[in-house]
Amino acid sequence: MEEMLFYDRMQFAFTITFHYLFPQLTMGLSLIIVYFKWKYLKTKDEHYNHATHFWMKIFALNFAMGVVTGIPMEFQFGTNWAKFSELTGGIIGQTLAMEGMFSFFLESSFLGLFLFGEKLLGHKWHFVTGLLIMIGSWASGFLIIATHSWMQNPVGYEILENGKFVLNNFQALFLNPWLWPSYLHNQAASLVTSSFVVAGIGAFYILSKKNVSFGKLFLKTGVVFGLISSIVVAVPTGDLAAKNVVKYQPVTFAAMEGIFHTEKKGSEIVLIGQPDVKDKKLDNKIAVPNILSFLTYGNWDQEIKGLDQFEEDLHPTNISGLYYAYHIMVGLGTVFIGLMVLSLFQLIRGKLFHTKWLLWSLMFMMPFPYIANTTGWYTAELGRQPWLVYNLMRTASGASPTVSSGNTLFTLLGFIGLYLLLGMLFLLLVGKIINKGPHHVELSTEKI
Amino acid sequence: MEFFWYVVLMGILAVYLVLDGYDFGAGIIHLFFADTEKDKKAITNSIGPFWDANEVWLIAAGGVLFFAFPTLYASSFSGFYLPLIMILWLLIFRAIGLEMRGQIHNHMWESIWDKAFGIASLLLALFFGIALGNIVRGVNLGMVQNGVSTQEAHYFFLPLWNPTFSPQANELGIIDWFTLFLGIVSVVALTIHGANWIIYKTNSALNPKLKKVVFALNIVLLVLVCISLQIWHFIEPKPFHNFVENPILWFFPLLTFVGILGLFKVRSFKKDGHGFVFSTFFLVGGFASTAVSIFPNVLPSTNKVNPSLTIYNTAAHEYGLSAGMSWFFIALALVIVYFIVQYRVFSGKMDDIGYGEH
Numbered sequence: 001m002e003e004m005l006f007y008d009r010m011q012f013a014f015t016i017t018f019h020y021l022f023p024q025l026t027m028g029l030s031l032i033i034v035y036f037k038w039k040y041l042k043t044k045d046e047h048y049n050h051a052t053h054f055w056m057k058i059f060a061l062n063f064a065m066g067v068v069t070g071i072p073m074e075f076q077f078g079t080n081w082a083k084f085s086e087l088t089g090g091i092i093g094q095t096l097a098m099e100g101m102f103s104f105f106l107e108s109s110f111l112g113l114f115l116f117g118e119k120l121l122g123h124k125w126h127f128v129t130g131l132l133i134m135i136g137s138w139a140s141g142f143l144i145i146a147t148h149s150w151m152q153n154p155v156g157y158e159i160l161e162n163g164k165f166v167l168n169n170f171q172a173l174f175l176n177p178w179l180w181p182s183y184l185h186n187q188a189a190s191l192v193t194s195s196f197v198v199a200g201i202g203a204f205y206i207l208s209k210k211n212v213s214f215g216k217l218f219l220k221t222g223v224v225f226g227l228i229s230s231i232v233v234a235v236p237t238g239d240l241a242a243k244n245v246v247k248y249q250p251v252t253f254a255a256m257e258g259i260f261h262t263e264k265k266g267s268e269i270v271l272i273g274q275p276d277v278k279d280k281k282l283d284n285k286i287a288v289p290n291i292l293s294f295l296t297y298g299n300w301d302q303e304i305k306g307l308d309q310f311e312e313d314l315h316p317t318n319i320s321g322l323y324y325a326y327h328i329m330v331g332l333g334t335v336f337i338g339l340m341v342l343s344l345f346q347l348i349r350g351k352l353f354h355t356k357w358l359l360w361s362l363m364f365m366m367p368f369p370y371i372a373n374t375t376g377w378y379t380a381e382l383g384r385q386p387w388l389v390y391n392l393m394r395t396a397s398g399a400s401p402t403v404s405s406g407n408t409l410f411t412l413l414g415f416i417g418l419y420l421l422l423g424m425l426f427l428l429l430v431g432k433i434i435n436k437g438p439h440h441v442e443l444s445t446e447k448i
Numbered sequence: 449m450e451f452f453w454y455v456v457l458m459g460i461l462a463v464y465l466v467l468d469g470y471d472f473g474a475g476i477i478h479l480f481f482a483d484t485e486k487d488k489k490a491i492t493n494s495i496g497p498f499w500d501a502n503e504v505w506l507i508a509a510g511g512v513l514f515f516a517f518p519t520l521y522a523s524s525f526s527g528f529y530l531p532l533i534m535i536l537w538l539l540i541f542r543a544i545g546l547e548m549r550g551q552i553h554n555h556m557w558e559s560i561w562d563k564a565f566g567i568a569s570l571l572l573a574l575f576f577g578i579a580l581g582n583i584v585r586g587v588n589l590g591m592v593q594n595g596v597s598t599q600e601a602h603y604f605f606l607p608l609w610n611p612t613f614s615p616q617a618n619e620l621g622i623i624d625w626f627t628l629f630l631g632i633v634s635v636v637a638l639t640i641h642g643a644n645w646i647i648y649k650t651n652s653a654l655n656p657k658l659k660k661v662v663f664a665l666n667i668v669l670l671v672l673v674c675i676s677l678q679i680w681h682f683i684e685p686k687p688f689h690n691f692v693e694n695p696i697l698w699f700f701p702l703l704t705f706v707g708i709l710g711l712f713k714v715r716s717f718k719k720d721g722h723g724f725v726f727s728t729f730f731l732v733g734g735f736a737s738t739a740v741s742i743f744p745n746v747l748p749s750t751n752k753v754n755p756s757l758t759i760y761n762t763a764a765h766e767y768g769l770s771a772g773m774s775w776f777f778i779a780l781a782l783v784i785v786y787f788i789v790q791y792r793v794f795s796g797k798m799d800d801i802g803y804g805e806h
Contacts, residue, residue, distance in 0.1 A: 064543065064547055067500065067543070068539070068540045068543045068544065069540075071503075071506075071507060071536060071539060072533075072536045074507060074510050074511065074514075075510065075525065075532060075533075075536055077514065077521075077525075078510075078514065078521045078522055078524070078525025078526060078532075079525045079526055079529050079532055079533060080526070082522035082523065082525065082526035082603070083522065085514065085518055085521055085522040085525075086518050086519050086521075086522035086523070086602075087518075088518075089514050089515060089518020089519075089521055089522065089764060090515065090518055090764030090765050090768040091768065092514075093511065093514035093515025093516070093518055093521070093764070094515045094768060094771070094772060096511050096514055096515065097508070097511030097512050097514060097515040097516075097772070098511075098775060098779070099511065100504065100507045100508040100510070100511035100512075101508055101511065101775075101776070101779035101780075101783065102775075102779055102782070104504045104507055104508070105501065105504050105508070105779075105782070105783045105786055106782070106786065108500045108501035108503075108504045109501050109786035109787070109789065109790045110786070111500065112496075112497035112498075112500070112501075112790070112794070113789075113790070113793060116497065117793065120793065160765075164765070166764070166765035166767065166768060167765065167767055167768040167771060168767055170768075170771035170774070400522075400526035400529070400603075401526070401599055401600065401603050402526055402527060402591065402599055402603050402604060402605035403526050403529045403605060404605075407529055407530060410530075411529075411530070411533045414533070414537065418537060418540060422540070422544070425544065425548065429548075429551055432551070432552075
């Protein structure tokens, strides 16, 4: 039983982690592409249209990867989490079905037009198709996070005698207090990833003295979008999301922050330290007193409940993993703001394009928003454990009753192999596009 | 309310079968009949802007199944675990086969992805036929052994095959001679359908040959359908009871035969799209007839201990189902608009759209 649950969880974790590498770029990037196209319509500067085409190429590749790795996610609710699906399908099936009907049809129908239809449609309608793709992908994120929010903070339901969760208030799914901060936090984080990628590729072009005019455009755009999104991801959205955790999942908050013991006179904020779950302490701790109480309640002396206030079988199952995931996310988020503030400062002084160490930093920073996004999701999902539906249904009781661990391991290994292949193909092709550069990327529009 | 969502679900699945069906068929034609680079280009151009949106109908069907019939979704997806995951892998191979081919101009690269696209399409057509066979045949719900359920009444698990390959064995498998037979019917029918799509959407030099292929395969299909009517009795003793009670439902079998007989005139059609219309009749008619013959069951039980799964004992609660109607019609209207835009922009022959070229 334990072994089976482990493989079910590993398969979901692996496939969702790999999958989300792609949508986190495409959601934010669609906004930046729409911005480039809009600038082109305003200024008629061909640079902006070439920029649009270049990023469309990257977008299309990422989008295709997101689609093919996304379908297994919808299927896995049934294949590996049958009991969970049976009991809650009437509720979470609702938002997932809406995602298919509202987002995927919109995206898949207009993607072809967006990619191949510029000549046919004219620039204005081409801009509109881009906008529709963006709306589709942002709606998709919204409906997924509505589903996620229901699992974190169930609302609008009742439980029947046979254990089934049934919906009794449809609107409640979208007014869930968990939903809006999480959604905006996630979208801002997606924009962080895409801004850093746009800025990083810009820095690469300037440093390698190829496509320098595009490099400057990408860098400028990436830095401006990057600074705004890095701030928004922390304040207000991250702050509000954390306050939701304090309110609805206090035990999770204690584990995230590494608070083993309740401090009556206010809690310190832990910057670094290794949790020792057995002895309930942090090793090699560096902490600042009372800051956490202030950030959480606006009051330096407010008591925050530590893990010792909760029964052990309510504790998150992987306290160390949760603590690290959260601290990596917050640490990286702080670095992002710092780097973007510096970059914008240099940009305003007109020195950014010559500040080599900053350009190198921006280039090498590209993978880190992916790590921050992933650890952010790990914080949310590990924080929800040991529950599938918070406080109502345990993860252990949600798995498929008839699928053996051998079968799940077989498909897990298959997914690992297949995704390794997909990942290599992706890197090969994305490298090819970047190496070719913007000016040479002509979409095959004239052939329609 | 259950009935409404049942009709929606079957409608979405039928649309999926017709739309992605021609993609699979085109893949099979690509694998066996396309000799020249020009033939291959014509085939991929004819499905290029569509296949992705076609696949969404499967996701939509999954979504509606999940929310309207959660028990059926949970039971069937976990019970048919391996073939479903394999279908996912094949869908990935089909997609990357189509998308990767044009990215690098190298003979080996292109032939690898051609094969990936073709073989994945062939296996998908086979698997979907086998899936239909499994649903008609039913499964050992509750995994009854010696008259006692070993699982909850609506759960089961099937291995890919059993040693006897018999649909009447105690230990069933996904692949037995009955389900394999339906798999072959599906491959033949979808090959015809794909050929008709290519004839409709291209002026390729392949078209005259494809018309002969359609004619020949249609004879095979007619024979297979006649055989399937005979062997159906092994699986479902009373396949016609719904038709006898509601004679209007004979429309669907009739549609099937109109489709198959009409296709014998493939070589003399005045318009290239006519063949596609007839193979659509066949697919929709055949699929609907199958669904009707087991209604209201959606997954029959092969033992006497546990009841079959029906639309009534697997449906979600009333409130959720009616809340779903509030958004479903809006979504459907939008989908129809997208569909019209898409097929109008890419109307007519598509030999030269340059899909996948970079």
